[in-house]
Amino acid sequence: MQLTEKIELANQPRLAKNKAKNLKSLLTAATCSLLGTTVPANGQSQAEENQWQFDTALMYYGESDRVTAVEGIIAATKEFDDEEFLSLKLTIDSLTGASANGAVAQPYVQTFARPSGKGTFAVPSGETPLDDTFKDTRLQVNASWTRPLTTDYTISTGLHASKEYDYLSLGLNASLTRDFNKKNTTVAIGFAAFYDEIEPEGGIPNPLAILPNPQTTAFDDSHRIGSSDNKTTIDVLLGVTQVINRRAIMQLNYSFSMVDGYLTDPFKIVSSVDELGVTQHQIYEKRPDSRQKHSVFWQTKYHFTSTVVDFSYRYLWDDWEINSHTFDVRYRIPLGTGYIEPHLRYYMQEAAEFYRPFINQDDVSPSYVSADYRVGEMNAYTLGFKYGMPLKNGQELSFRIEYYQQDPENPGYELPGVLQEVDLFESVEALIAQISYSF
Amino acid sequence: MKKIYQVNILLIVLLISSGCSSLGVEPWERDLLARKEMALNASPIDAALDDHIYFSKEASSGGRSFAGGGCGCN
Structure with a gap:
């Protein structure tokens, strides 16, 4: 749906109602034809709660000078009889722009061969090398089916x-929940598997091979080891949800994730520098072929008088020695018929054991190495604000704007010569804007 | 450092689970908890979009739900 149409919907409630109804019937027809079922005829005494519920959103994410x-x-979600739910989700995204390739900035112009092997690009003096060839469109579909097994047990499966x-990613998941203590305590166990x-x-x-010099050497067999690779992920999740009192609810989850296969980023490289900090060449990064992650997630919601x-x-x-802490707080305040919701998030991570902002050419060649700032030491902040307004017939329109900043840090490497003159740990700033409409 | 965190988390789990039996409400006291804004994942679309951003930009994912496979996002 067009953004302008959404704004129009907000301004013209009566028209909005008709339009929304039309849109809803259109989407219902589309969903039913996809599922091979029939659309209930207009005027048929179909219970209101058995209608499809649609949630839509359009989000813009923009980094300054990058992606x-x-x-x-x-x-789309539909409740069938006996608390059975079917949920379908379609996600489309489009990405353009530049991403840091891992090489260090230098006090002179650097030229790099593109990862595809087609052509070169130049990076100005003192600037973080960004590979500007990213352009991709992604389509994602999710389906899940939830239904009660007995009074206390609920099962959910998803694709x-x-x-x-x-890139291709396929996955399936299943989870089972059990209610205890008048449904005040819920225990969940979940399992998911992915193939990417x-x-x-x-x-x-x-991996670790020296990149061809863009001026003199072309790509050959020594630079490539195949056309594709893959990885598998197994996730296990254990959770407890507890109602504390009339105003408070709490959840505690433990997750274990095991990833095996190709975990290296084929677009990332590492600079090899001399004792003066001047780049001699670059090598392709290499990450271990397995990663085991553990996480504990704790959430609490509290209802004050109105907020x-x-x-x-x-x-x-994890076993890459990346420890991270994420704090997230949202505060919903009623405003007129709608609400406002400020949001604060703080994230900090330690560097992976194989993270190096660069390598020294005289050092012994490492077994694994990556200069990707995303596996380096980092602090990140998000400051956001949401405004939601209810429309007629249970519809809701909301707007969200957020500012996200990443501050990569030096985990303690001494910077030789010219590397002290350039910014190796440049901050990344991004703006997120979102409009959502539920009907 | 890591060990201390893990021990702390274990303690929290034990404290919460030992207190659970005396916690909770009667079915007629669920007026506030039944509200949409009191759902643990009250805005699943926002959460999905956020997860995608942070999955692409940070070395951590999951927690609330599965960490997942995903995309070749940069």
Whole structure:
């Protein structure tokens, strides 16, 4: 749906109602034809609660000078008899722009061969090398089915598929919940498995191999080891939800995730510098072929007289030695018929054991190395604000704007020579804007 | 450092689980809890979009739900 149409809907409630009804019947027809079922005829005495409920959103994500993404979601949920739910979700996103390739900034112009092997790009003196070839459109579909097994047990199963030009991800999941103590305590166990395949343009680079000099050498077999690679992920989740009192509810989850296969980023490289900090060459990064992550997630919601506070904390640790802490707080305040919701998030992570902002050419070649700031030491902040307004017939329109900043840190590496003159740990700033409409 | 966190988390789990039997409400006291804004995941679309951003930009994912496979996002 067009953004302008959404704004129009907000301004013209009566028209909105008709339009929304039309849109709803259109989407219902589309959903039913996808499922191979029939649309109930108009005027048929179909219970209100058995209608499809749609949640839609359009989001813009823009980093200053780097990546820009636009993502749209259409989610449809229908409650069948006996608390059975079917949920379908379609996500489309488009990404363009530049991403840090891992190489260090230098006090002179640097030229890099593109990862695809087609052409070169130049990076100005003193600037973080950004590979500007990212351009991708992704389509994702999710389906889930939830139904009660007995009075106390509920089972849920789901499917996930995501496809972009060079990447495919397929997944399935299942979870079982059991209610105790007048439904005040709920225990959940979940399981998910994913298969991901990457087929980067130009092939899978040979890890730790020296990149071809863009001026003199072309790509050959020593730089590539194949055309595609894959990884598998197994996730297990154990959770407890507890009603504390009339105003408070709490959740505690423990998750274990085991990833095996190709975990290297084929687009990331590492600079090898001399004792003066001057780049001699670059090598392709290499990450271990397995990762085991654990996380504990704790969330509490409290309803004051009219406002609601939502606080969560996650502690994550893994065998790459990335420990991270995430604090998130949202505070919902009623305003007129709608509400406002400020949002604060703080994230900090320690560096992976194989993270190096660069390597020294005289050092012994490492077994694993990555200069990707996303596996380095980092603090990140999000400051957000949401405004939601109810429309007629249970519809809701909301707007969200957020500011996100990442501050990569030096985990303690001494910077030789010219590397002291450039910014190796540049901050990334992003703006997120979202409009959502539920009907 | 890591061990201390893990021990603390274990203690929290034990405290919460030992207190659970005396906690909770009667069915007729669920007026506030039944509200949409009191659902643990009150805005699933926002959560899905946020998860996608942070999955792409940070080395951590999951917690609330599955960490997942996903995308080749940069």
